[in-house]
Amino acid sequence: MWTKSVLILVFIGSCFSYPSPTKRYDGHSVLQILPKTIGDVHELMSLAQKYHLDIWKSPRFLNETFDVRVNPEQIANFVHDVESLGLKAKQWIIDLQKLIDNTEPTRSRRxxxxxxxxxxxxxxxxxxxxxxxxxxxxxxxxxxxxxxxxxxxxxxxxxxxxxxxxxxxxxxxxxxxxxxxxxxxxxxxxxxxxxxxxxxxxxxxxxxxxxxxxxxxxxxxxxxxxxxxxxxxxxxxxxxxxxxxxxxxxxxxxxxxxxxxxxxxxxxxxxxxxxxxxxxxxxxxxxxxxxxxxxxxxxxxxxxxxxxxxxxxxxxxxxxxxxxxxxxxxxxxxxxxxxxxxxxxxxxxxxxxxxxxxxxxxxxxxxxxxxxxxxxxxxxxxxxxxxxxxxxxxxxxxxxxxxxxxxxxxxxxxxxx
Ligand SMILES: [Zn+2]
Incomplete structure (x- = not known):
């Protein structure tokens, strides 16, 4: 099991009617993984390629996280693979669509x-x-x-x-x-x-x-x-x-x-x-x-x-x-x-x-x-x-x-x- 996220989605009052982008990200998560070595970074990059994942942030230096978006069908297998490397995947953003929906009302100002x-x-x-x-x-x-x-x-x-x-x-x-x-x-x-x-x-x-x-x-x-x-x-x-x-x-x-x-x-x-x-x-x-x-x-x-x-x-x-x-x-x-x-x-x-x-x-x-x-x-x-x-x-x-x-x-x- 991966560590459950501490992220609490902040709900901004949704009083705007606003056309949202069509593509949805229901149940997509963003995971943060802390690599311990350069070898870990390379392994994570290979895993991301294997699952065709959307890398949000590659660590530039040691002690920084590798952030990656995974869909609901991939998450169990991907997390299993990450844990096989001796690393932990923290589920940072639990439901990307909710984050988008709760952030986007402000886009009405466009x-x-x-x-x-x-x-x-x-x-x-x-x-x-x-x-x-x-x-x-x-x-x-x-x-x-x-x-x-x-x-x-x-x-x-x-x-x-x-x-x-x-x-x-x-x-x-x-x-x-x-x-x-x-x-x-x-x-x-x-x-x-x-x-x-x-x-x-x-x-x-x-x-x-x-x-x-x-x-x-x-x-x-x-x-x-x-x-x-x-x-x-x-x-x-x-x-x-x-x-x-x-x-x-x-x-x-x-x-x-x-x-x-x-x-x-x-x-x-x-x-x-x-x-x-x-x-x-x-x-x-x-x-x-x-x-x-x-x-x-x-x-x-x-x-x-x-x-x-x-x-x-x-x-x-x-x-x-x-x-x-x-x-x-x-x-x-x-x-x-x-x-x-x-x-x-x-x-x-x-x-x-x-x-x-x-x-x-x-x-x-x-x-x-x-x-x-x-x-x-x-x-x-x-x-x-x-x-x-x-x-x-x-x-x-x-x-x-x-x-x-x-x-x-x-x-x-x-x-x-
Ligand atoms: Zn960029």
Whole structure:
């Protein structure tokens, strides 16, 4: 038997009538398993492949959990296999559908009007970005289109629009179901574009850097997760009959390798694509990253796990300048902790435990020479996992933006800009 969960689902008054995604997860559980050794991690990865499980969180370091979603038919056999390894599986989320249902009423705020306190739909987000063009510091651009024809928009924020300073680029939503990543990038955009608190740090940063933000780089997947399948992760291109989508963050053309943390199988959540940069969304992001030679830093924002991690993802070998990346990451994590007390782990992507080739952060650094390239995994550590409630939106925005400002401020000092 596995340990019964301590999770108590918080019921939020369900007074909204709201169309839920069609696909249901009744009786699906999310299990947390604490591996004791690197060998355990590999065994768990093999088990996840055997059962075709949806891995929610791979441990990046020892003493961190492996979180995985299992359906009701699989759970007994899977738990038996886990226990045969001498490990315990704690049933953390008991009924995923209940968690979705009890969290989703807040989604009714998606409405047609944009709000930084809500999970907005893609059309509202693009309208909001367009509306920022009236701000003299903001220009609105397209990175290109998606498989389904949506426009991937980004904005540039600069106090001298014609200038080309060193630049920092932040994007979100490369994984469809990670809505908190999208809302957090939008929060940062709002602060940077409007500076509602007259924060002098923002003016200082704009004196040194240009900023680029793309809140939704996988809009087809994002919309699909809003309307059809809350747990959708990939893009939406049909790959083979019955299985759509490529994991864009395994598809980048720098040491691309499905056997290294990805998958050849189009039905898997981490399908790497048939070849490097096979996906139009990947190519759009790659073109953006390598097309802006002044990029000094890149934050690829995800949920969840509370990490600020740097390359390489494809190999445990550290980049030669890892001390610089580590120092700046720790500066950000300290500022995050001082905001709402959340601890973010800073480190290199694959060190010790986990490899994933074909990630955007590796590509930015390895192929385009963006020195300070990071994957940022936001809240939480598993309580809600990908099903973040709207009550997370503002505090996650605040702490991430505090980390971002501290990071950029320290970058000025550290790089003598
Ligand atoms: Zn992700």
């Amino acid at each position: 409405a047609t009007s944009f709000s930084t306190g809500a999970f907005n739909d893609h059309a509202s987000i693009n309208s909001y970005l367009d509306s920022l063009a009236s701000n003299s510091r903001v220009t609105v651009h397209s990175m290109g289109h998606t498989y389904e024809g949506r426009t991937i928009k980004y904005i540039k924020i600069s106090n001298n629009v014609g200038s080309s300073k060193k630049a920092i680029y932040v994007d979100g939503g490369i994984h469809a179901r990670e809505w908190l990543a999208v809302s957090t990038v939008l929060y940062m955009i709002d602060q940077m574009a409007h500076n509602p608190t007259h924060d002098r740090t923002i003016e200082t940063l704009l004196g040194t850097f240009d900023f680029y933000f793309a809140p939704v780089v996988n809009p087809d997947g994002y919309e699909y997760s809003r309307t059809q399948d809350r747990m959708w992760r990939k893009n939406r291109r049909p790959v083979i009959h019955g299985c759509n989508g490529v994991d864009l963050n395994r598809n980048f053309a720098y040491h691309w390798n499905p056997d290294n943390g990805g998958s050849h199988n189009p039905c898997e959540e981490v399908h790497s694509g048939t070849h490097a940069s096979s996906e139009i969304e990947t190519r759009n992001i790659q073109n953006f990253l390598c097309g802006h030679g002044n990029l000094l830093a890149y934050l690829n924002v995800h949920t969840y796990g509370q990490y600020w991690i740097y390359p390489w993802g494809y190999t445990p070998v550290l980049p030669a300048d890892y001390r610089d990346l580590d120092h700046l990451g720790r500066t950000a994590a300290t500022a995050i902790r001082h905001t709402h007390g959340k601890s973010f782990t800073v480190g290199e992507d694959t060190r010790v435990l986990y490899a994933a080739a074909g990630g955007a952060d590796d590509y930015a650094k390895g192929a385009c020479g963006v020195k300070y390239s990071y994957t940022v995994e936001l809240r939480d550590t598993g309580l809600h996992g990908f099903v973040a409630p709207t009550s997370y939106i503002i505090p996650a925005g605040e702490e991430t933006f505090a980390g971002f400002k501290a990071f950029a401020t320290e970058l000025i000092r550290y790089e003598h800009l």
